[in-house]
Amino acid sequence: MVAGIAALISPFALYAWVLLSAKLALGGDSPASTTLAVLPGYQTPATSLCDGVLQTTQGLWFFTEGSDYQNKEALNAKPPALDFLTLIGEQPEPGAFSSMLGKQNGTIVLTADTKGSVRYSAILPDTPCADVSHDGRTLWLRTTLQLPGEPGDRQQANARSSDHGQSWQLEKQKLSPVADKYPHDYRLIFPSANERWALYEDDRVTPAPLADGETPTQLLAYSADQGSTWQYLLNSASLPISEQYIAPLRPHGEVVFKKNELTLTPLSPDQILLWQSVELTTQTGDQLGDQHTAFTRLVTLNRKGQAWQAAPAVISAPMAFETIRQGSDGQIFAVKSGPGKQPDEIWQFDPVQQRWDKRGDAPNLFAPFPGSSSITSLRAGKGVLLIEVYARHRPGSILPSGREASISATAYYYSADQGRSWRKFDTRQYETITGFDAQTNRVFRFDDRGQDTVVTAQTLGQ
Numbered sequence: 001m002v003a004g005i006a007a008l009i010s011p012f013a014l015y016a017w018v019l020l021s022a023k024l025a026l027g028g029d030s031p032a033s034t035t036l037a038v039l040p041g042y043q044t045p046a047t048s049l050c051d052g053v054l055q056t057t058q059g060l061w062f063f064t065e066g067s068d069y070q071n072k073e074a075l076n077a078k079p080p081a082l083d084f085l086t087l088i089g090e091q092p093e094p095g096a097f098s099s100m101l102g103k104q105n106g107t108i109v110l111t112a113d114t115k116g117s118v119r120y121s122a123i124l125p126d127t128p129c130a131d132v133s134h135d136g137r138t139l140w141l142r143t144t145l146q147l148p149g150e151p152g153d154r155q156q157a158n159a160r161s162s163d164h165g166q167s168w169q170l171e172k173q174k175l176s177p178v179a180d181k182y183p184h185d186y187r188l189i190f191p192s193a194n195e196r197w198a199l200y201e202d203d204r205v206t207p208a209p210l211a212d213g214e215t216p217t218q219l220l221a222y223s224a225d226q227g228s229t230w231q232y233l234l235n236s237a238s239l240p241i242s243e244q245y246i247a248p249l250r251p252h253g254e255v256v257f258k259k260n261e262l263t264l265t266p267l268s269p270d271q272i273l274l275w276q277s278v279e280l281t282t283q284t285g286d287q288l289g290d291q292h293t294a295f296t297r298l299v300t301l302n303r304k305g306q307a308w309q310a311a312p313a314v315i316s317a318p319m320a321f322e323t324i325r326q327g328s329d330g331q332i333f334a335v336k337s338g339p340g341k342q343p344d345e346i347w348q349f350d351p352v353q354q355r356w357d358k359r360g361d362a363p364n365l366f367a368p369f370p371g372s373s374s375i376t377s378l379r380a381g382k383g384v385l386l387i388e389v390y391a392r393h394r395p396g397s398i399l400p401s402g403r404e405a406s407i408s409a410t411a412y413y414y415s416a417d418q419g420r421s422w423r424k425f426d427t428r429q430y431e432t433i434t435g436f437d438a439q440t441n442r443v444f445r446f447d448d449r450g451q452d453t454v455v456t457a458q459t460l461g462q
Helices: 003-024 068-077 094-099
Strands: 033-040 052-058 059-065 109-111 118-124 129-132 138-144 157-161 186-189 196-200 220-222 233-236 254-268 271-284 287-304 307-310 314-317 322-325 332-336 345-350 357-361 371-379 385-393 407-416 423-425 432-435 442-449 452-459
Touching: 003 385, 003 407, 033 059, 033 109, 033 118, 033 357, 052 129, 052 432, 052 442, 068 138, 118 138, 186 254, 196 254, 220 254, 233 307, 254 287, 254 322, 314 442, 332 371
Parallel strands: none
Antiparallel strands: 033 452, 052 059, 059 109, 109 118, 129 138, 138 157, 186 196, 196 220, 220 233, 254 271, 271 287, 287 307, 287 314, 322 332, 332 345, 345 357, 371 385, 385 407, 407 423, 432 442, 442 452
16 A cells, blocks of 8 residues: 555656746756856846846956846946947936936946956946957947938947947947848847948748839848948848749638748858748638748858859748857757757758758757757857756656646756757856857856846856
């Protein structure tokens, strides 16, 4: 009798422990932690668009949400760009910025030198994106704030610092040749001191050809002279969708893009790869249909003298990758959604063979019990991959009484063998990872310790 009860308790105890440890993100590797800086007060990383921590050759940058209390602290510290709106010429009156902060929280920018000395650098009523030059000495803040100008001439305000935040200047040269783009609408790459690439979102709703007189959307631009002049290389008309993908869907409704994502991955100073992940589906009214088709296309760009030429787009994979990322070592990886209830997959591109190869599956947080696993973020470093996994388990697969119930959990995992195997990363003490440096494989975190916020780093793969 006792032995029979014990035999029942043991499996259920194991099951309960697996569910609990998954839900609370218990367990996993915890590499040695290094304290980098101590930020004054309770700081929340501003990660809605970009990372909350950036590492450069001059030190660290921190981007935090400006609560009422933190705004007052920053204003009292008088950072060099205290009145950011005055800097861009929008509000010339002293003190106007503090009244603006009462309307929206904005972002506080702090820096730390190599010795960990922290100071306020800027405060602005916006959520900016930060970009760093190829040598790490210059940082740009791309904002949604507008420069004053003629009506209808919308130019976003961008600021530049080349002395690790000690001073700021308005960027007179355009970071992007398309003036009315918001920070989240495009990505910048700085391969050298004078070169820059601007990659824009392809915001087409349908794959239909452009109507007569309709202007195509610019998608890719290149400058060899720090933005003084630009060469447009691709637009929406350069990437038409073949009728062979549209025709099978047309009987089921209007054909629309469910996914249309562009990614740029440099292979060498003279060759760059542009990826287009496409998923088409149908739409009737506001309802998306069940029919779909998907593929990933590759456009190879080669330098020819002082200009670049784009080769015709070719199908690279018969599926639409969810995410494509390039590590600091040049390796290119992608996330593919698993079929049905199967886990998401990690694939790697072989530039020599010009093909994609599967490397492994997303780990199951509820193992050894069944569960679905989706990769919600992928970061690629130097020989290391870091993923965030969202998993769901239905107790009905184990307990008949839990047929309709489900439990979900998230966790971070990292791999040092291109995604073939994974090690769980211990994150139970922290709410979120605030940054990842691809050059050093360091993960940055904010740790609330009473009156202050401690910024720590852990190196993966050691």
